[in-house]
Amino acid sequence: MDNTRKASPRAGAGQQSGRPELLAPAGGQASWAAALEAGADAVYLGLNQFSARSNAENFTLGELKGAIEESRRVGVKVYLAFNSLIKEGELAAAFKTVRSLAEMEPDAFIVQDLGLASLCRELAPDIPLHASTLTAVHTLDGLAALSGLGFSRAVLPRELNISEIALLSQRSALEVEVFVHGALCFSFSGLCLMSSFLGGRSALRGGCAQPCRRFYQNAGRRQNFFSLSDFMGLRFVPELRKLPIAALKIEGRMKGPDYVSGVVKAYKLMLEAPEARLKEAYEEAVAILRNLPGRPPGPGFMAGDPFAAGLWETQNPSGLKLGRLRPTGNGQGEITLLAPLKLLDRLRFSDEAEEDRAYKLRKMERVLPAPSSEPSSDEPDSTEPDSTEPDSTGIESAEAGETVRLYLGDPNSPPPETDLFKIGSGALEKELLASDPVKRLRAIAKNYSPPTPGPLPSALSGERGGPAPSPGRTQPLWLWVDGFDHVQETLKFKPRKIIVPLTAENAKKLGQYRKLLAPYSNLVWSLPPITLGGGLEKVRREAKKLIEAGHRDFMVASLGQIPLLNRLHPGLKLWGDHHLGVLNHLAGQALADAGLTGVTVSMESDQATLLKLSQAPFPGGVLMYLYGRPALFTSRYRPPSLKRGPVVSQRGEKFWTAEEGDAFALQSEHRVFIGGLLKTPKPKGFVGLIVDLRREPNPVEAGRRLRKAIDQGRGSPGLSFNFKRGLQ
Numbered sequence: 001m002d003n004t005r006k007a008s009p010r011a012g013a014g015q016q017s018g019r020p021e022l023l024a025p026a027g028g029q030a031s032w033a034a035a036l037e038a039g040a041d042a043v044y045l046g047l048n049q050f051s052a053r054s055n056a057e058n059f060t061l062g063e064l065k066g067a068i069e070e071s072r073r074v075g076v077k078v079y080l081a082f083n084s085l086i087k088e089g090e091l092a093a094a095f096k097t098v099r100s101l102a103e104m105e106p107d108a109f110i111v112q113d114l115g116l117a118s119l120c121r122e123l124a125p126d127i128p129l130h131a132s133t134l135t136a137v138h139t140l141d142g143l144a145a146l147s148g149l150g151f152s153r154a155v156l157p158r159e160l161n162i163s164e165i166a167l168l169s170q171r172s173a174l175e176v177e178v179f180v181h182g183a184l185c186f187s188f189s190g191l192c193l194m195s196s197f198l199g200g201r202s203a204l205r206g207g208c209a210q211p212c213r214r215f216y217q218n219a220g221r222r223q224n225f226f227s228l229s230d231f232m233g234l235r236f237v238p239e240l241r242k243l244p245i246a247a248l249k250i251e252g253r254m255k256g257p258d259y260v261s262g263v264v265k266a267y268k269l270m271l272e273a274p275e276a277r278l279k280e281a282y283e284e285a286v287a288i289l290r291n292l293p294g295r296p297p298g299p300g301f302m303a304g305d306p307f308a309a310g311l312w313e314t315q316n317p318s319g320l321k322l323g324r325l326r327p328t329g330n331g332q333g334e335i336t337l338l339a340p341l342k343l344l345d346r347l348r349f350s351d352e353a354e355e356d357r358a359y360k361l362r363k364m365e366r367v368l369p370a371p372s373s374e375p376s377s378d379e380p381d382s383t384e385p386d387s388t389e390p391d392s393t394g395i396e397s398a399e400a401g402e403t404v405r406l407y408l409g410d411p412n413s414p415p416p417e418t419d420l421f422k423i424g425s426g427a428l429e430k431e432l433l434a435s436d437p438v439k440r441l442r443a444i445a446k447n448y449s450p451p452t453p454g455p456l457p458s459a460l461s462g463e464r465g466g467p468a469p470s471p472g473r474t475q476p477l478w479l480w481v482d483g484f485d486h487v488q489e490t491l492k493f494k495p496r497k498i499i500v501p502l503t504a505e506n507a508k509k510l511g512q513y514r515k516l517l518a519p520y521s522n523l524v525w526s527l528p529p530i531t532l533g534g535g536l537e538k539v540r541r542e543a544k545k546l547i548e549a550g551h552r553d554f555m556v557a558s559l560g561q562i563p564l565l566n567r568l569h570p571g572l573k574l575w576g577d578h579h580l581g582v583l584n585h586l587a588g589q590a591l592a593d594a595g596l597t598g599v600t601v602s603m604e605s606d607q608a609t610l611l612k613l614s615q616a617p618f619p620g621g622v623l624m625y626l627y628g629r630p631a632l633f634t635s636r637y638r639p640p641s642l643k644r645g646p647v648v649s650q651r652g653e654k655f656w657t658a659e660e661g662d663a664f665a666l667q668s669e670h671r672v673f674i675g676g677l678l679k680t681p682k683p684k685g686f687v688g689l690i691v692d693l694r695r696e697p698n699p700v701e702a703g704r705r706l707r708k709a710i711d712q713g714r715g716s717p718g719l720s721f722n723f724k725r726g727l728q
Contacts, residue, residue, distance in 0.1 A: 019271050020245045023079070023177065024264050027253035028057030029441060030432040032067055034257035035076075037432075038264035042077035043067075044110060046253065050094060052083040052112065052134060054206030056253040061097075062448030065104050066441030077107040081253070082120070083132040085204045085602070086113045087727065088584045088612040091460045096453040098123045103451055112190070112204065114149065115586030121150045128152040130177065134204060135559065136190035136579070138164075138532060141567075142560025143172040145594060149559075153177055153246055157189040159301045159636050162236055164532065166243055175246040180233035181263055182251025183318070184300050186212040186226040187633045188663070191529055191579060194632040196604050197668065198653070200722045204581055204604070207728045212633070213317075215650055219643035226633065226666075230318070231300035234285050237270040238278055255293065256346070256424030257432050262292045291339060293319045293423050307640050317350050319421025325349070325406070326417055333415045334367055334405050341404065342397040344426030350419040360426055363407040366395050459585070459617055475678060475710055476688040478623065480526065481699060484509045488516060489700040493707050496688050499524040499555055501661075507542050522553050522573075528661020529557035529579045529634060535662040544568050556580075562595045573597040578625050578690075583609060585616035585683075592619040598687060600625060606727040607676055614681040621687040627673050627706055627718065628692025631658065631665035638664040658695050667695060671702075673718025678710060 024040035026032035035043045045067065046058045059067060068078045080101065086094050094116055101109075102124035109124075111117045112132040120129060130153040131137060131146045138157050146154050153175035156165060169176045185192065192203045194211045201207035212226040231251075233240075240248060248271070250263050266285035273281035289297070295318050300306055322341060325333040347359045398404045408415050432438060476496040481487075483506050490498065498517075500506050502525040510517070517523065525546060531539050539561075543554065547569045554565055554572060557579040565572055576599040582588050588599050598621025601613060610624075632655070647655040647666065654669035677689060691706060693699040 019241050020178075021077070021247045022264065022267055022271060023247045023249045024260055025182075025250055025252040025255065026067070026260070027053065027255060028257075029059075029063065029067075029438050030257040030429040031057075031253075031255070031260045032071075032441075033432040033435050033437050034261040034428070035264055036071065036074060036437060037435075038261045039268050040076060040264045042079060042107065042247065043071060044079040044081050044249075044253075046081040046083075047097070049097065050082055050084045050086065050090075050116070052081065052132070052204070052206045053253045054084070060445065061100055061104075061450055062445030063441060064101075064106070065448050066444035068104055068106055069444055070437050070441050079108045079110055079130065080106040081132075082109045082116065083112045083134060084206050085202070085581050085583050085604075086116050086587075087605075087609045088616055089608060091115070091119075091584055091586065092456055094119060095123070095456060095460050099453040100450045102127070108153070110155065111151075113581070113584070113587055114590035115584040115588075117149060117151070118586050118590050130155060132190075133157050133179070134190040136188060136529065137559055138530070139536060139558075139560040139564075140168060140171055141562075141564045142558060143168065143174045143176070144563050145559040147174045148563075149590060149594060155179075155249065158184055158231065158251075159188050160532075161304045162239060162302050165240070165245075165302070169243045169245050176244075177247040177249055178240060178245055179231070179251055180237065180240070180248045180267060182231055182255075183295070184228040184231050186228055186635055188530055188635060190581075191634040192632070193604065193630060194666070196722065196727070197630075197632050197672075197719075200606075200725050201728045202604055205728065211649075216655075217648040219645050221641065221643075223641065225639045225642050225647070228295075228300070228306065229298040230295040231302070232289060232297035233300070233302055234266065234270055234282060234289070235299065236302050237267065238275075241271060256429060258425035258428050259292050259294070261428075262288050291320065293421070301636070305637055307637060317348055317421055319348055319423040322347075322420045322422055324417070325415055325420040327415050328405065331409050331415070332405055332407055333420075334403060335420055336403045337398055337400050339422065340397065340399050341422065342425065342427050344430060345422050346424040346426055347406075347408070348421045348423050349416060350421060358423060359408050361406060361408075364395055364398065365405045366398060367403040367405050477626075477707075477710075478524070478688040478690050479703065480628065480690055480692040480694055482694045484513045484517075486700050487513050490693075490703065491516070493703055495691075497522065497524050497553070499526050499690070501526050501528070501694070502539060502542055502546070502554070504538070504542055507546060523551065524553040524555050524575060525551060526555040526577065527557055527561050528663065530636065530661060530663045531558070531561070532636070532662075540564060540568075547572070556596070559594070566595055575621070575623065576600060578603045578630070585613065585618045588622070589619045597621055598623060598685070600690060603630060603672065603674070604722055604727055606722045607680070607724060609727065610677070610680050610723075614683050616683060618683040618685050620685055622683045622685045623687060624677050624682075624689050625672070625674065626677055626689040626691055627671060628690070629658075629667045629671055629695045630692070631660045631667055633664075633666040634660050635664045668719075671718040672721050673706075674720050674723050675709075675718075676720060676723045 021041035023042045024035035026043040026045040048058045051058050071078045098119050108128040108130045109120050110130045110132050112134040129151045131151045133155040137154055143154055155177045158179045195209045196202040201209045215224050266288040269281045269285045320339050323335045323338045325335045327333045343361055345361045478497045479495040480499040552572050555575045555577050557577050574596050576591055576596045578600045581602050582599045583602050591599050600623040603625040655666050658665045658667050693703055696702045
């Protein structure tokens with residue numbers, strides 16, 4: 001067997017036919033086998049650790065080795081989704097894992113965490129790095145920054161439209177990969193904090209609880225305002241295959257093998273069809289997708305504003321609708337099928353209280369109509385009474401239009417009257433798990449022994465020597481305010497620095513307060529996390545004016561803003577805000593190498609991580625987020641049905657709408673106050689605690705109350721985020 005790893009194709013090179021490669025998800029061995037059988041050019045899959053789909057059926061190291069060898073045997077590439085943020089205390093385990101992976105030589109690592117990326121570059125320098133969509137890179141400058149950090153490909157956010165994708169693919173020296181099918185998130189890729197805020201399950205670490213799919217109350221309406229339809233990009237494939245795009249990617253590591261097989265076949269039809277047959281190929285592909293599990297499909301963000309398509313909010317759970325289930329008692333229900341059904345299929349109710357429960361169909365009977373009470377003309381009259389009850393016979397499968405009785409579990413817990421959805425094919429999964437490729441994969445996994453990782457570098461071992469720096473009595477504060485309206489009162493708090501959003505309005509008002517702000521000539525101007533289209537040009541224009549006026553401190557929210565600002569002036573002080581996801585010192589080092597003066601530790605951090613960071617060899621200046629009302633959802637678009645006033649969850653949690661630059665944001669009614677930071681040892685290079693007074697109804701009073709609490713060493717109203725409960 002030829003184990004020579006093939007190099008990742010350059011942008012525009014695609015496969016032998018000159019098209020982009022078709023990249024399929026593999027959420028388990030059955031889905032992996034389905035992708036190979038359906039003709040995928042490459043698969044992406046995750047390990048049991050460090051995957052941004054921690055609930056998927058991920059792979060052990062031995063299974064990964066089997067998947068790589070078997071895939072390579074048939075000419076299919078394997079990309080490892082190594083795309084979780086890494087806590088400081090996990091670096092040692094990540095180091096050992098990368099050592100093992102270097103020997104296996106997957107065709108690429110898909111990485112979000114910049115510290116993990118640096119480990120991969122050091123320990124496996126010949127394996128290409130692909131930047132996960134969770135890096136939230138969405139501009140040409142962002143792609144340039146990734147290239148400088150050693151990445152060879154970027155997975156673009158699903159929130160870009162076709163014109164933006166065309167611009168980036170045509171003008172970037174870095175390969176780009178584009179999603180074409182699957183589920184969509186309400187929040188922009190990499191910018192969602194809601195799941196972590198509500199329960200410590202970070203979307204950036206694979207534990208998303210999907211709060212966007214829940215029902216909320218707003219202005220008298222109860223609706224799942226933030227639940228998007230699935231994305232079907234078939235209609236864009238003719239244009240995408242003409243662009244210099246390295247790969248078209250299918251989302252779905254949480255989906256079953258029937259989904260993977262069908263979607264791969266549908267998009268392969270579109271990719272390989274000659275121009276003269278595109279219309280017929282499209283119709284064939286749509287017919288395939290129509291019978292697969294999922295939410296109602298739409299063109300997503302690729303068509304522009306998804307509201308225009310009328311396919312934003314969806315009442316349906318993910319799955320193929322089978323019809324209305326009518327309970328008949330004893331754990332049974334009858335249904336007239338809208339789609340075929342087989343034994344072992346996995347089913348889900350649409351009833352809100354039951355939507356998280358899934359069933360594997362073990363028994364099904366065909367319901368036959370009752371015989372007619374009219375005697376046949378050529379048969380004698382019967383003296384026996386006719387039965388009015390339907391007859392039934394056990395079956396293994398049923399077609400659309402048939403009425404069947406389903407046995408769905410505990411007779412004492414009858415199913416509700418609700419719509420029923422098929423979410424996967426257990427029969428196909430069973431068949432694929434018994435296939436020869438899976439048998440060979442398992443044989444390789446059974447005989448796999450991981451290599452000895454060798455000694456850990458001292459910076460990763462946790463034995464760094466010396467006591468952690470003392471918290472100290474002084475707590476330097478960096479105040480983040482909306483503008484200058486309350487600047488005179490703000491200065492009474494004697495902040496170390498004042499952070500102000502970079503807007504034309506704030507730049508204009510600066511002149512009115514120039515004399516008052518003379519001691520603060522080094523104001524820090526913060527950039528929004530999403531800078532697309534006109535928003536990007538506005539940021540560039542206003543930043544240039546401020547630099548020309550002598551301002552040198554800026555706070556960036558995305559990687560692309562680093563080269564953008566440095567191009568305007570090479571001697572700036574650039575600070576990274578919490579959106580950059582720093583949970584380990586290697587990520588801080590990577591950002592320092594990229595040009596940042598200092599970074600903000602992720603506000604998702606827990607106490608254990610912060611204590612370990614206090615002993616880490618942290619480069620540059622370090623900021624920590626102490627207080628504020630952070631954006632939990634950050635989206636390009638606002639749901640049109642969402643009105644002014646509170647947005648209340650089923651559990652009574654209250655949220656308010658806000659703005660984040662040109663983007664829509666949702667913030668909690670409760671403030672974040674990570675008071676434990678006041679007593680936690682700080683890392684070397686610590687420069688301040690961020691007090692975010694933006695979006696406060698009365699920022700002066702809020703600041704005064706907080707200052708008093710800090711000075712007296714007592715608590716302040718607010719939630720401590722993950723500090724005490726831990727970060728999953």
